[in-house]
Amino acid sequence: MKFVSFNVNGLRAIVGKNFLEFFNEVNADVMCLQEIKMQEGQLDLDLEGYHQYYNYAEKKGYSGTAIFTKREPISVVYGLPKEEHNNEGRAITLEYENFFLVTCYTPNSKNELARLPYRMNWEDDFKDYLVSLDKIKPVVVCGDLNVAHNEIDLKNPKPNIGKAGFSNEERAKLTELLASGFTDTYRYFNKEKEGAYSWWSYRFNARANNAGWRLDYFLTSKTIDEKLTSAEILTDVFGSDHCPVQLIAEL
Numbered sequence: 001m002k003f004v005s006f007n008v009n010g011l012r013a014i015v016g017k018n019f020l021e022f023f024n025e026v027n028a029d030v031m032c033l034q035e036i037k038m039q040e041g042q043l044d045l046d047l048e049g050y051h052q053y054y055n056y057a058e059k060k061g062y063s064g065t066a067i068f069t070k071r072e073p074i075s076v077v078y079g080l081p082k083e084e085h086n087n088e089g090r091a092i093t094l095e096y097e098n099f100f101l102v103t104c105y106t107p108n109s110k111n112e113l114a115r116l117p118y119r120m121n122w123e124d125d126f127k128d129y130l131v132s133l134d135k136i137k138p139v140v141v142c143g144d145l146n147v148a149h150n151e152i153d154l155k156n157p158k159p160n161i162g163k164a165g166f167s168n169e170e171r172a173k174l175t176e177l178l179a180s181g182f183t184d185t186y187r188y189f190n191k192e193k194e195g196a197y198s199w200w201s202y203r204f205n206a207r208a209n210n211a212g213w214r215l216d217y218f219l220t221s222k223t224i225d226e227k228l229t230s231a232e233i234l235t236d237v238f239g240s241d242h243c244p245v246q247l248i249a250e251l
Helices: 011-015 019-026 116-134 168-179 185-189 222-227
Strands: 002-007 030-034 051-055 065-069 075-078 091-095 100-105 139-144 182-184 216-221 228-233 245-249
Touching (some): 030 100, 030 139, 051 091, 116 168, 139 245, 168 182, 185 216, 216 228
Parallel strands (some): 100 139
Antiparallel strands (some): 030 065, 075 091, 228 245
């Protein structure tokens, strides 16, 4: 199966650019989107052959996730088990016969780490949720996790230590999640590759200079490592401040 994850930074905006062309060309079995920034009824996409699932934030023009899938799931769950996390449309889970698929838009810690305490609660509850699913069947997790894990995962690590997306606390939580039984699929195939980023600031010609961060991930249960075929960052796809990431696995 081919999985694609893409923080579109506004689905309505990117549909007006090149999204549908990319969608048809990539021909993913499953496409997961983050930061759709829309409410129900604001966009009607005709995606022949795909089932569409949306989780909207209560706040207009903010956050939100979506999944478009060729294979109809057994069940769909919106959000996390703890209701305190469920007003921003940040997660969708699809259950299939032999795995769970979870897409996630992790809360940003904001300037001066103003939202870090909430982010830490989210991280703990999200990890607990994934571990509980993994006890039932393997899990594929994807999305904008809003953290560059290691120094190799951003262009300028030293001046960003302690800042949102590269704080010790956020990095440690991703380390904990991986240690609980998950594989960072991009690093599984590209352990030492430098300059591999999925987000660039709109300022300072960051994308042209490839001064970016790797914030978008596919994580999978370690029990299916042998089923992983490839993991890529699709840097030639524009339209957002992020680019898509892709996983191919025999599932």
